Amino acid sequence: SDGSIRIHQMTSEYPLMQWNDSTKGQPIIALQWALTRPAVFFALDASSNIYIWDLLENDLLPVAKQTIPSEKVVTMTLLGEPEKANGLLAIVLAKESGQIDIQCVKKKWALP
Numbered sequence: 001s002d003g004s005i006r007i008h009q010m011t012s013e014y015p016l017m018q019w020n021d022s023t024k025g026q027p028i029i030a031l032q033w034a035l036t037r038p039a040v041f042f043a044l045d046a047s048s049n050i051y052i053w054d055l056l057e058n059d060l061l062p063v064a065k066q067t068i069p070s071e072k073v074v075t076m077t078l079l080g081e082p083e084k085a086n087g088l089l090a091i092v093l094a095k096e097s098g099q100i101d102i103q104c105v106k107k108k109w110a111l112p
Contacts, residue, residue, distance in 0.1 A: 001027045002020075002021070002025060002027070003020075003021050003022050003023035003024065003025050003026050003027065003028060003045065004018065004019060004020045004021065004022060005018070005019045005022050005028065005031070005043065006018045006019075017059065019060075022043070022051065022062070023043070023045040023047075023049065023051065026045035026046050026047050026049070027045065027046045028043050028044065028045055028046075029044055029045065029046055029074070029075065030042075030043070030044040030075050030076045030077070031043045031044070032076070032077060032078050033078075034078060034080070034089055034105070034109065034110065035078055035079070035080035035081070035082045035089060036080045036081070036082050036087055036088070036089045036110050036111070036112055037054075037087075037089070037109060037110055037111060037112055039054060039055045039056040040052065040053065040054045040055070040109050040110075041053050042076065042078065042091065043062075044073060044075070044076045044093075047067075048067060048068040048069075048071075048072050048073040049065055049066070049067050049068075050065070050066045050067075050068065050073075050076070050091070051064075051065050052064040052065070052066075052109055054109060063109075064109075068093065068095075068101075070095075071095050071096055071097055071099075072095065072096040073093045073094065073095055073096075074094050074095065074096055075093075075094045076091055076092060076093050076094070077091075077092050078090070078091055078092070078105075079091075079092060079102075080110070082112075085112060087107050087110040087111035087112060088104075088110065089104070089105040089109070089110035090102050090103060090104050090105060091103050091105055
């Protein structure tokens with residue numbers, strides 16, 4: 001609820017990594033690892049900002065941020081085929097109006 005993100009190992013109560021205030025205090029409403037690239041994850045905050053984290057490129061800050069200005073995004077999920085090496089990855093956004101938006105993710109965040 002405060003925008004912090006923690007990565008935990010299943011055998012420990014203490015996080016391996018932690019980023020406080022990663023969304024400038026906005027609650028995180030969805031977070032998902034990329035299906036085709038294990039070092040990348042996406043976080044959606046309550047202000048319809050999507051943060052892209054690539055831990056191989058930068059483990060301190062997100063590598064990109066995209067604001068969805070048209071209307072509030074209420075959730076997101078990722079689509080991809082991890083068993084294929086083509087790196088096809090898409091983000092699905094559900095908006096408050098019920099509209100669904102599907103966007104392809106850049107290859108640099110999708111290729112294995």
